[in-house]
Structure formats: C-alpha cells, structure tokens
Amino acid sequence: MLKNYFKIALAVLRRRKFFTFISLFGISFTLTIIIVIAAFWENITSAGYPDTNRDRSLYINFVMQENPKQNGMMKGPASFYYMDHYVRSMKTPEKVAISSIFTATNTYVRNKKLLINMKFTNDQWWDVLEFKFLEGKPYTLQQIRSGERIAVISEDTRNQYFGENEKCVGRYIETDNIQYRVAGVVKSVPITAPLIYADMYLPYTLSKNDYRDKSINGMYSAILLAHNSDELDKIRSEYQQVVLKVPPQNKDYTKISSHADSYIESFTRMFSRKSDSSGLAIVITGAVIVILLLMLLPTINLMNINISRIMERSSEIGVRKAFGASSGTLAVQFIIENIILTLGGGIIGLIFSFLILSAVNNSALIPNLTLTINFTVLLYAIIACLIFGFLSGVYPAWRMSRMEVVNALKVR
Amino acid sequence: MIHLENIEKLYRTDTIETVALHNISLHIDKGEFLSVMGPSGCGKSTLLNIIGLLDVPTRGQVKIDNQILGNMPDKKLARFRNQKIGFIFQSFHLINDLPVMDNVELPLLYRNSTARERRRLASEALEKVGLSNRIKHFPSQLSGGQKQRVAIARAIAGSPEIILADEPTGNLDSTMGNEIMNILLTLNSSEKSTIVMVTHDETMAKKTHRLVRLFDGSQVQ
Numbered sequence: 001m002l003k004n005y006f007k008i009a010l011a012v013l014r015r016r017k018f019f020t021f022i023s024l025f026g027i028s029f030t031l032t033i034i035i036v037i038a039a040f041w042e043n044i045t046s047a048g049y050p051d052t053n054r055d056r057s058l059y060i061n062f063v064m065q066e067n068p069k070q071n072g073m074m075k076g077p078a079s080f081y082y083m084d085h086y087v088r089s090m091k092t093p094e095k096v097a098i099s100s101i102f103t104a105t106n107t108y109v110r111n112k113k114l115l116i117n118m119k120f121t122n123d124q125w126w127d128v129l130e131f132k133f134l135e136g137k138p139y140t141l142q143q144i145r146s147g148e149r150i151a152v153i154s155e156d157t158r159n160q161y162f163g164e165n166e167k168c169v170g171r172y173i174e175t176d177n178i179q180y181r182v183a184g185v186v187k188s189v190p191i192t193a194p195l196i197y198a199d200m201y202l203p204y205t206l207s208k209n210d211y212r213d214k215s216i217n218g219m220y221s222a223i224l225l226a227h228n229s230d231e232l233d234k235i236r237s238e239y240q241q242v243v244l245k246v247p248p249q250n251k252d253y254t255k256i257s258s259h260a261d262s263y264i265e266s267f268t269r270m271f272s273r274k275s276d277s278s279g280l281a282i283v284i285t286g287a288v289i290v291i292l293l294l295m296l297l298p299t300i301n302l303m304n305i306n307i308s309r310i311m312e313r314s315s316e317i318g319v320r321k322a323f324g325a326s327s328g329t330l331a332v333q334f335i336i337e338n339i340i341l342t343l344g345g346g347i348i349g350l351i352f353s354f355l356i357l358s359a360v361n362n363s364a365l366i367p368n369l370t371l372t373i374n375f376t377v378l379l380y381a382i383i384a385c386l387i388f389g390f391l392s393g394v395y396p397a398w399r400m401s402r403m404e405v406v407n408a409l410k411v412r
Numbered sequence: 413m414i415h416l417e418n419i420e421k422l423y424r425t426d427t428i429e430t431v432a433l434h435n436i437s438l439h440i441d442k443g444e445f446l447s448v449m450g451p452s453g454c455g456k457s458t459l460l461n462i463i464g465l466l467d468v469p470t471r472g473q474v475k476i477d478n479q480i481l482g483n484m485p486d487k488k489l490a491r492f493r494n495q496k497i498g499f500i501f502q503s504f505h506l507i508n509d510l511p512v513m514d515n516v517e518l519p520l521l522y523r524n525s526t527a528r529e530r531r532r533l534a535s536e537a538l539e540k541v542g543l544s545n546r547i548k549h550f551p552s553q554l555s556g557g558q559k560q561r562v563a564i565a566r567a568i569a570g571s572p573e574i575i576l577a578d579e580p581t582g583n584l585d586s587t588m589g590n591e592i593m594n595i596l597l598t599l600n601s602s603e604k605s606t607i608v609m610v611t612h613d614e615t616m617a618k619k620t621h622r623l624v625r626l627f628d629g630s631q632v633q
Contacts, residue, residue, distance in 0.1 A: 004514060004521055011509030319505045322466055323566070324494025324522035326487045405466040409505060 002336070008316075009337040012309065013344075019305050020341075026298030027345025027388060028352055031381055033294060035353035036360075038380050039371040044192050045264055050129040051196055051223075057128070058224040058235055059195065059266035060087060063216055065253035074253060075270070077101060079218030080204055080211040084122070086242050092235045093224040097121065097128035100207065100219045102198045107175040109161050116157060116175050119198035120207045120220075126152075128225045129196060134158075136169035136184030143183075144203035151180040154188040156367060157199040175200070190369040195221060195266075216249055216256065224260055236260050295388060302392035306338065310400050317400055318408030327401035334400055338393030339386060346385035350378075413442040413606050414463060414574065419472035421458050421629075432458045433469070434629040442573070445600045445607045447617040450626035456610040457578055459626065463608060464497050464576045465489055476574070494522050498567030502579035504559040506551040512538070512562050513547040519570040537565040541595055557588030564595055568605070575599065577609040581616060593619060 013020040047054035063082065064075040078087075083098045090096070102117040126138035131152075139150045153161070153173060162168040172179040180202065189197045204211050209219065224239075226232050239260040248254045257276075261269060265278040272279030310317070320330060350373065357371045373381075421433040433455045440446050448456045461467035462474060465481055474481050476496060484492065498519070506515050516534040525533075538544050541561040551559055560580060567575055577596065581589030593616050599605045609620065617623050625632045 003527075004510075004517075007514065008507070008509055015509065315505050316507045316509075319499075319501075319507065320518065321490065322464070322493065322499045323519040323570075324490050326490035328487065329490075329522065406461050409466075409501065 005333050005336045006340060008333075009340040012313075012337070013341065016309070019309075023298075023302050023305055023341060024345045024348060026301050027342050027385075028349035030294050030298050031346055031349030031384060032352040032356060034291060034384055035349065035373060035377055035381050036356055036371075037291075038377045039353070039357055039373060040192070042377055043369065043371050048193070049187065050131045050189065051193060051263075052130050053128070053225060054263055056226040056229045056232065057263070058093075058226070058232055058239075058260035059263055060222045060224070060239070060258060060260050061195070061266040062269055063256065063258040065216060065248070065250065066255040066257070067252045068255055069252065072253075074217060076217045077219050077221050078258070079213055079215045080120075080207075080209075080220050081214050082216055082218065082246070083220045083222045084211075086246055087222050087224070087239070088122075090224070090235070090238050090242060092226070092231060092238045094227045095124045095128050095225045097125040097223040097225070098204065098220055099125055099195070099201075099222075100204070101221070102194070103219075105175045107161070107173070114157075114160055116199045117197070118175070118200045118202055120202050120204040122204055125201070128223050132187040134185045134187060135167065136182065139183050139203055144205055147205045148203070149178065149180045149206060150183045150203065152184040152186055152201040153182055154199050155185055156188045158182075158185045173200070180206075188368040190366055192366060192369055195223070214249070216246065221266075295384065299388055299392045302338070302341075302388070303395055306334070306392060306396035307399060310396055310403070314403065314408040317403055318405050321405040321408065331394075331397035331401045334397035335390060335393035339389030342385045342389035342392070345388075346381060350381060353381075413444070413477065414438075414440040414608070415473075415475040415478075416463070417473040417475070419459075419462060419469045419474070421455070421462065421467070422470045431629050433462070436472070436626075436629075436631050438624065438631070440606060440608060442606055443600070443604045444622065445597070445620040446609070446622045446624060447620040448608065448610045448624045448626065449612070449614070449617050450632075454626040455629040456626055460576050460578050460608060460610050463574075464499060465493055490522070494519055494570065496572050496574055498570065498572040498575045500560070500563050500567050500575065500577040500580045502582040504551070504556075504563045504583075506559055506562055506566075508551050511548050511550055512543065512554070515551070515562055516565045516569050518566055519572075523570065533571075534565070534569050537569040538562075540568065540599075541565045555588075556584050557591060560584060560588070560592050561595065564592070564599075568599060568603070571603075573606055575605050575607045577607065579610055579612065581611065581613060589613070589616070 061077060062075050063078045064073055066073045080098065088096045098121065100120040102119045105116050105118055107114050107116055123141040123144055134155055138152055143150055151173060158166065158168050161173055162171065168182045168185065171182055173182055191197045224235055226235055243256060243258050246256050248256060259269065261278060265280050268279035268283040270279065271282050317330060353373060357373060360366065361370055416436055416438040419433055419436040423430045423432055436459060448459060450456050458467065462469050481492065513534055516537055517530045520530040520533055538547060541564050543558060543561050543565065546554065546558065554562065581592050584592060596607055597619060600607050611617050
C-alpha cells in the first residue's frame, strides 16, 4: 500500500514540475531558515568554550532602579563597585567572575587599522571560565591591584598584531596610545558569546572609568560559579537578600532589583519591563510566533496547490472509492503523499542548511564560530517537516474525502 | 442476487426537481448477463451507479445477496463494493501515473492481501484479457481497446461476483468493441459472473441474456 502511495506521489510530483518546484522551494527555504536559526540558538544557548560550567553558573547582567512615583526605570549593567562590593562578598558562590562589556579601540599595525575589543576583568574571571592558554598565563590579583599594564590577548589578535603563531608573551601591544605587556594568549571566542568575547582582556584597574565609583549602574556583569548545580537556588536567594540591602542612591529611584539568572534569562531579561519577570516567556512566545508565520506561508501555498490537484485527480479518487477505498483511507493516502513531498523538501532543506552553515563557519563573517546541525536541530527539522505535511494535507484530504464518487467520475 | 424495489432518484436544485429514475423494480439472478438500453439521459448510468452503491436512491431499496444496503456507513459500503463489485467505465478511468500492473492491483490494495498475492491475482486477471505482455506499460502507451482490457482486468482481479459495465464499448471501434464483448461473455459463461451492462449498441445488447429498456427514468421493457 505504502509503495503504491509512494509511486503515485512521485508520479504526481514529476507530472506537475512547476508546482513541485514551487512546493519544494517553499518547504526547503523555510526549513533552511528554521534550521539555521536553530543552529545559532543551539550555539548561543549551550555550554561551550570557554564557558563550560554553564550548568553550575548564574549570570548577573542587569540592575534595575525604579522610580515608583513616575513609573520610570533605569536598567543596565552594574558598576564594578556594585559587583565587587555586594556580589563578590556573597558566601554561597565558589567564585565570582566580573567583567565589563567589551569596548572597541583602534590600533595600527604596519599602517593597517586593527579594531580591538577590550574587556576589563577581575582575577577570578580566569578561574570561572576555562580559557585555553596557547602561551603564557593570566594576570594575577597582585598585578591587578598594582595597576600593572598587562593584557591577555586572543589568538586572532596575536596573529593580526604580531604575526601568525609568533611568540608574543613579554612583548608589548599598543592601543589607544598605551602599551600593554602580553601575559598570555588564549584561543579566540566567537562574538556570539558577548559576555565572554574580547580581543584583549585587561585588569579592571586599567579601565578609564573609575572602578571605585559607587554608582549602582555601570558597565560590568558577573558570572557566579556554584560548587555544584544543586546550590544555584541558594545563590539566587542569597543574591535577592543582598539586593534588598543595596541602598538607593537617588531619592526618586528607590526600588532596586536584580537577579542571578541562567545564561538565557540573563539576556531575555532585557526585554522585560517588570522586575520579577525574566522575559524568557516573551522571547519564546515571539520566537514561536515568528516560526509559525514562517511555516504558515509554505503551508498555505502547499494547501492551495493540493486543493487544485484534487480536481485534477478526481477520476483517480472516484476509481479508488469505487473499488473499495473508504474516505478515511483516501484521506490517509493524501496526507502520506504530502508528508513524502515535505520530507523531500526537508532533505533539500537539510542540504541547503548544511551548505549555509559551512559557508558561515568558513567565512570571516563571524570569526571562530562553529555552527553544526546536531541531533536536536535535526529532530526539530523532522518535526517541522511532519507538521508541514500534516497541516497542508489535512484540509485538502478532508475536501477530497467528501467528494461524491459519481461526481468524481464525471470529471474526465 | 440483485434486487431493486421501487427505486426512485430525484435531483433537486432550488428551483427544479428532475426525476432520473421512477419506480424501478428489478431482479437480477446470479450468473445473469443483463443489458440496459435507452436514449441518453434516460437514467441508465444512474441505475448502474445505484446498483453499484456509488449513488443512493431517493426512495426504494437495494438488496444484494439479501442484504439491504440503504444506510450502511461509508467504511462498510467501501468494503462491500471491494468484495462484491467490479466496475468497467466507458472512459476506462485508469490511473495514468501507475503502470498496468499497479492499476490492476488497485482493488486488492484495499484487502488484507500480501504484495505477492496481489501480484499473482493481477497477473491472472491480465492473462484472462490477453495483456500479460503489457504489465509495465503506462495507460498512455496503450490503445483504447487495450485500456479497456486493463479496466476489465482491474474489475475482475478481486474475483467479484458482480461486474457493472457502463458502456464498455462506447469509446471503441467495432472490432475492439467485439473483442471486449467477447471477454465479458467469456467471463459470464466461465466464471459465472453476474454482469449488468449499460449500452447504446443493440447488437451487443442482443448477445446478453436479458435486455431492460429505460425511457425518461422509467422501465419500458
């Protein structure tokens, strides 16, 4: 039976080449977009170099100050003082990595402009994150405190500034007219991990902004490493207690809120205006709506094509019914045919996705990014194909099954 | 075998009511070869569709093998058609996307038979109509007569007791028409199939056991 359906499906596809092309193009193009988005999502959200301890880490990216009288709010990263004074004094985390958002500076190498993104960190940064040192070592607490002009640079920066695979520990790198001695070289991190990515890591004491400034908001975020994943809730509740004790600095902005979040929530929180909402639900809802809209277009297109194909195949429908196919059997046949078509589109989509992801990985568009079609993404793709096939087949199949045999056989 | 009692078929629109069949009562014995004649639009095909359970009468009763088949649900009706009835249509109604063998196997797909069993029965049916050498051909590669022979093979592949033929020679020249008629006569005599054939051709009708004539939806002979 299935073999027969398969033969018919292929024959129909061959007969209507243009419609087949339109259908397959719609399905494969949409699936490609979904798979590429899913691969990006997977890459961003799952633990990877050097943030390998994500299952026992919490992230503080935002501190919000609210003005309840005027319904106003200020939200952004915290100051170094806030992180160092309130967060680092917490008892439950094993370690606290503090780092600034990255800032761009320019330098010139052999008359060529080189953009360097700098990030200022504390010493525990190097303990919480498992950077691979290709050469040298991280800067120490003592070096930070003494304000030594020292830096850890990425492999890409080394290659561009000093030359490919050149030894550079102990040598100087100049940016913004300041010379820094290179303490170490680490394997580069892609920009898709913005909390961690930089071309050059420097002690926070070298920042032009005064790290002793007692403002609440600033340019720093923190990663809180727990002894094990069971202690994350303890850290969360201790942090809430800490936040309650932070004194307001402005007489109008009296309410201060901040959360120690999972990696994803630490980003989605920026979409939320409420202090108690992580924004994850908003982002997931938005993503689902976008994906559904993306899928809706080829589904409606395929549905339309299928309905027009019903008239063309009414003789076959009539004959099948006359010889013993029930309406249900015919509906199932039509849905299976559609699923075959969409799976075909799915395979083409997978090939396209593979080519696009390879192109992204090999291009200089996002350096050091490695996107892959893994099993989770593949599973999403197959489910999407089946939903496509099912949705675009059900309505036409229902219309077809209602067709009277006598009328179906009249159409020649 | 087939018993029709006071069959009436009306087609209604908002403004007009058309009588397609009026008070038809007919009994067809097992193994009988009956032909139905009449001018175009007299209700011949409607009658055949009602016998074949493809259409339902407005009034009256259809009995096959003493079973009343009025309000059978779709699934049971489909199974009944599959087991008992084979259809031959004037315009063949072969599935152009499938080769001859798959077309003939069609009724067997809706039974619990294995692929090997289906192939065997379809091959036997094709042999009976003399088309064993055309199993891989597609309908578009066959002549009209050959297409109708494939349609006959499809109708008999599942060994139904009843064969309903709606102008099976209508689209064929006289030589091919005679060829098809001979196949039907052989089926009737050797397989004891009950055949009801709608035709416009008096010569063909005279070869059958009994002739029923319709005029304006009523039986006149």
